[in-house]
Amino acid sequence: xxxxxxxxxxxxxxxxxxxxxxxxxxxxxxxxxxxxxxxxxxxxxxxxxxxxxxxxxxxxxxxxxxxxxxxxxxxxxxxxxxxxxxxxxxxxxxxxxxxxxxxxxxxxxxxxxxxxxxxxxxxxxxxxxxxxxxxxxxxxxxxxxxxxxxxxxxxxxxxxxxxxxxxxxxxxxxxxxxxxxxxxxxxxxxxxxxxxxxxxxxxxxxxxxxxxxxxxxxxxxxxxxxxxxxxxxxxxxxxxxxxxxxxxxxxxxxxxxxxxxxxxxxxxxxxxxxxxxxxxxxxxxxxxxxxxxxxxxxxxxxxxxxxxxxxxxxxxxxxxxxxxxxxxxxxxxxxxxxxxxxx
Amino acid sequence: xxxxxxxxxxxxxxxxxxxxxxxxxxxxxxxxxxxxxxxxxxxxxxxxxxxxxxxxxxxxxxxxxxxxxxxxxxxxxxxxxxxxxxxxxxxxxxxxxxxxxxxxxxxxxxxxxxxxxxxxxxxxxxxxxxxxxxxxxxxxxxxxxxxxxxxxxxxxxxxxxxxxxxxxxxxxxxxxxxxxxxxxxxxxxxxxxxxxxxxxxxxxxxxxxxxxxxxxxxxxxxxxxxxxxxxxxxxxxxxxxxxxxxxxxxxxxxxxxxxxxxxxxxxxxxxxxxxxxxxxxxxxxxxxxxxxxxxxxxxxxxxxxxxxxxxxxxxxxxxxxxxxxxxxxxxxxxxxxxxxxxx
Numbered sequence: 001x002x003x004x005x006x007x008x009x010x011x012x013x014x015x016x017x018x019x020x021x022x023x024x025x026x027x028x029x030x031x032x033x034x035x036x037x038x039x040x041x042x043x044x045x046x047x048x049x050x051x052x053x054x055x056x057x058x059x060x061x062x063x064x065x066x067x068x069x070x071x072x073x074x075x076x077x078x079x080x081x082x083x084x085x086x087x088x089x090x091x092x093x094x095x096x097x098x099x100x101x102x103x104x105x106x107x108x109x110x111x112x113x114x115x116x117x118x119x120x121x122x123x124x125x126x127x128x129x130x131x132x133x134x135x136x137x138x139x140x141x142x143x144x145x146x147x148x149x150x151x152x153x154x155x156x157x158x159x160x161x162x163x164x165x166x167x168x169x170x171x172x173x174x175x176x177x178x179x180x181x182x183x184x185x186x187x188x189x190x191x192x193x194x195x196x197x198x199x200x201x202x203x204x205x206x207x208x209x210x211x212x213x214x215x216x217x218x219x220x221x222x223x224x225x226x227x228x229x230x231x232x233x234x235x236x237x238x239x240x241x242x243x244x245x246x247x248x249x250x251x252x253x254x255x256x257x258x259x260x261x262x263x264x265x266x267x268x269x270x271x272x273x274x275x276x277x278x279x280x281x282x283x284x285x286x287x288x289x290x291x292x293x294x295x296x297x298x299x300x301x302x303x304x305x306x307x308x309x310x311x312x313x314x315x316x317x318x319x320x321x322x323x324x325x326x327x328x329x330x331x332x333x334x335x336x337x338x339x340x341x342x343x
Numbered sequence: 344x345x346x347x348x349x350x351x352x353x354x355x356x357x358x359x360x361x362x363x364x365x366x367x368x369x370x371x372x373x374x375x376x377x378x379x380x381x382x383x384x385x386x387x388x389x390x391x392x393x394x395x396x397x398x399x400x401x402x403x404x405x406x407x408x409x410x411x412x413x414x415x416x417x418x419x420x421x422x423x424x425x426x427x428x429x430x431x432x433x434x435x436x437x438x439x440x441x442x443x444x445x446x447x448x449x450x451x452x453x454x455x456x457x458x459x460x461x462x463x464x465x466x467x468x469x470x471x472x473x474x475x476x477x478x479x480x481x482x483x484x485x486x487x488x489x490x491x492x493x494x495x496x497x498x499x500x501x502x503x504x505x506x507x508x509x510x511x512x513x514x515x516x517x518x519x520x521x522x523x524x525x526x527x528x529x530x531x532x533x534x535x536x537x538x539x540x541x542x543x544x545x546x547x548x549x550x551x552x553x554x555x556x557x558x559x560x561x562x563x564x565x566x567x568x569x570x571x572x573x574x575x576x577x578x579x580x581x582x583x584x585x586x587x588x589x590x591x592x593x594x595x596x597x598x599x600x601x602x603x604x605x606x607x608x609x610x611x612x613x614x615x616x617x618x619x620x621x622x623x624x625x626x627x628x629x630x631x632x633x634x635x636x637x638x639x640x641x642x643x644x645x646x647x648x649x650x651x652x653x654x655x656x657x658x659x660x661x662x663x664x665x666x667x668x669x670x671x672x673x674x675x676x677x678x679x680x681x682x683x684x685x686x
Contacts, residue, residue: 080661082662084660091659216646279653282629282657303559303560307661310659313618313656314656315655316655317427318427318434318647318650319411319647
């Protein structure tokens with residue numbers, strides 16, 4: 001006879017029923033460790049994936065996302081959701097991964113270069129990493145491209161102690177500058193940050209401007225947002241709540257901009273400029289983005305999920321330079337000299 | 344009264360008159376060191392640039408190349424010739440650079456990693472580097488993309504001794520496999536190599552297959568050709584003559600393929616596949632190509648000349664896979680398992 005009071009197990013099943021598909025980790029395992037941060041974070045990234053995909057699909061006149069579940073031979077796996085060549089979106093990908101195993105030498109080296117030191121056992125470092133990552137390229141050049149990523153990392157050292165940290169961020173890449181949009185986007189992120197620490201937004205806004213820098217061009221890839229890494233204090237729970245606020249700020253920060261501009265008229269010249277900016281997006285992703293390079297150079301990683309961040313189409317012209325005082329020159333100026341959009 | 348027998352100075356001026364523009368180095372300086380390898384090599388790369396540009400322009404119904412001369416603050420400069428959005432060529436660039444100064448730490452590190460050791464004076468290493476480099480992307484998907492590069496390097500050590508070496512190569516990137524074209528291209532390069540050393544072609548053909556490898560895709564970017572670096576024996580003059588043969592083999596190796604296919608009919612599906620392959624070309628250039636990365640990360644380098652190798656347009660689709668036994672699958676098979684085209 002079924003109980004009339006749903007138990008914890010049913011709560012979990014109910015929550016998972018709204019996801020794009022079942023979580024990467026088996027429900028039985030998630031049930032066995034309900035208070036563990038790994039469980040909380042996996043549910044947050046699954047929830048974020050499903051809410052973002054649903055919001056985008058609804059906007060795109062009911063387009064459906066392809067949902068691909070993949071396994072990683074070395075441990076764990078992921079779920080990639082991609083909408084390609086839709087009505088509004090050229091390409092929109094939202095990917096979740098939950099992987100574990102032994103840290104590669106390359107990965108350890110990269111972490112060491114950021115000042116992390118670990119006590120290893122026979123040189124081996126068991127780790128667990130999970131995150132949600134998304135890049136959305138709309139068709140209309142007046143709707144900006146956007147990216148977000150939120151991730152959690154755990155390392156088990158030789159003596160059994162665990163090191164952990166969170167990383168993430170969200171940044172906007174418009175083809176043309178719209179100041180109202182820029183303020184709305186930054187204000188929404190600032191509000192999410194301010195709930196947790198008034199120092200977060202200014203610090204992570206600057207970090208974002210510094211990180212998304214196309215050095216050889218002397219320009220940023222977009223108008224920024226927030227970026228942070230290696231966040232490990234004051235406590236797991238505090239930072240989790242901060243990351244949760246950021247993840248939940250994505251929809252209100254971006255969807256209104258899509259609704260506002262997705263029917264804006266545009267000229268072939270504006271589409272052309274968008275294609276050139278897509279080229280810069282590719283340059284940043286392949287030459288500088290830590291996550292992309294790390295993924296591509298890690299044996300056994302799923303290339304298609306990493307490169308779903310690439311635009312559907314891009315363009316490179318020799319010596320292209322916008323004319324003075326044009327709207328193209330206006331955005332370039334902001335990309336070279338980032339502004340404070342909110343105070 | 345002018346002499347009736349042209350002197351050496353006139354020979355040089357006459358030779359230079361066929362170039363796209365005057366050499367990077369002043370004629371007076373070239374005249375002052377006629378036997379020097381730096382002079383011989385600069386004239387060879389200038390001659391190669393002009394012959395290739397003229398052959399391409401003539402094919403492209405008299406299209407003209409933009410000729411940009413640029414100077415490098417730290418010493419030397421270059422000449423970039425680019426034909427964009429022509430009748431036959433989407434983008435064709437032929438660039439010459441002749442630079443000198445003090446080797447950057449980054450450059451020295453890269454050379455050291457290839458086994459080169461230098462005796463420095465206060466950590467400084469005067470160097471001179473010159474080369475010609477070209478990438479040609481045709482519009483018709485039945486005409487292959489091609490790349491070549493020939494370069495010469497000199498380092499002056501603390502005790503005054505000079506180290507020198509040559510590098511270079513030429514490789515073909517077809518959208519669809521045409522076996523006859525592959526054989527013609529490789530045979531032409533092999534003939535150029537065989538004039539100098541029967542061991543060159545097999546060795547440099549393998550080096551090329553190994554170098555132009557898109558590791559994360561498990562495929563080569565094209566059907567190869569030849570590639571070599573750090574060539575410093577038996578003698579400067581011997582290798583120069585070999586490099587000269589290779590450079591002069593470019594036109595007979597490629598132009599017949601353009602003529603043969605530039606009017607081939609093609610479908611939108613074939614153009615689409617070409618665009619996806621252009622995406623792979625971008626991946627190789629930005630993620631793996633030593634020259635591109637070295638250039639982009641070197642302060643003061645001319646970004647537009649380095650990135651003229653990028654296609655005008657490229658495309659990335661999530662999870663694209665050609666159907667079995669298709670012509671798209673046929674070329675992928677060869678890119679995964681390189682073949683010997685000539686014996």
